[in-house]
Amino acid sequence: MPIFASFVCGLVFGCGLTVSSMIQPAKVLGFLDVFGIRSGAWDPSLAVVMAAGLAVASIGYALVRRRSPLFEKESLWPTKKDIDQSLLFGALLFGVGWGLVGLCPGPAVANLATLSLPVIIFVIAMALGMLAHDLWPARAAVRAADNLKILKCPPSNTSITPAAQ
């Protein structure tokens, strides 16, 4: 059941990307091209997507926060709080890559449906980048420590949210 439920969620997410055209790098780059405002090239659509997504997600998360998931034993709410160098540097690298191509993980993977060769190459490069990070011994140790913080939440039938949220 959790498998089918996840499939449905992926389907809904993919529909959102398709309907909003965020699956098109040109649409995303149109938003990022803020300096194209003078020539009329700026396209605020991505901002509308984010606003609508945030409206639903913030209300929805507030509603489901207190309950345990329907098809799993416990929910995994991220517990890290500090804004550290890894976060900022990672975001910087991510942003540069995103600005270069206009693709991020969601649209890139969804676009595999088109069998586009540039997309396939992008996804392979993205996968290599992810593995390069995850298999890097020093980073793996940091991640392992973070995972222990998440797993410390005691499994129970009531909702799991760490007190420090």
Added chain:
Amino acid sequence: MTNFTPVSAAIGGLLIGLSAVLLMLFTGRIAGISGIFGGLIKPQTSDRGWRMAFIVGLIAAPSIAAVGGYPVPMPQVPGSYITIIVGGFLVGFGARLGTGCTSGHGICGIARLSPRSIAATSVFTVAAIVVVALSRHVFGG
């Protein structure tokens, strides 16, 4: 703003937000694609099932839409193959190092009012804007 499509953007955004809420309600997981995909391809993972299912659904959506007659054009990916490879690598590495991407931080994280996600989203959005400005208006895309 010749390409602004507010209605479809709003509907699409609602669906993305809904997907995140449903994933949390159903399985207790954050709908961050870099996390879902990254966790799927990692050599030592114990929960490939739900990850694979989500990714399959994600890829199935445009396929089904296209079969159903909804316009799904071939993506126009800019730049040379070098740019695509470098961009892809940076997106993958950066998302793992920064523990999230546009969906994980931008939607799920900000929806939780996470200061980390607000910071990350601000940084990667500004960085992307700068890169686009340079490639389109300085170096002449």
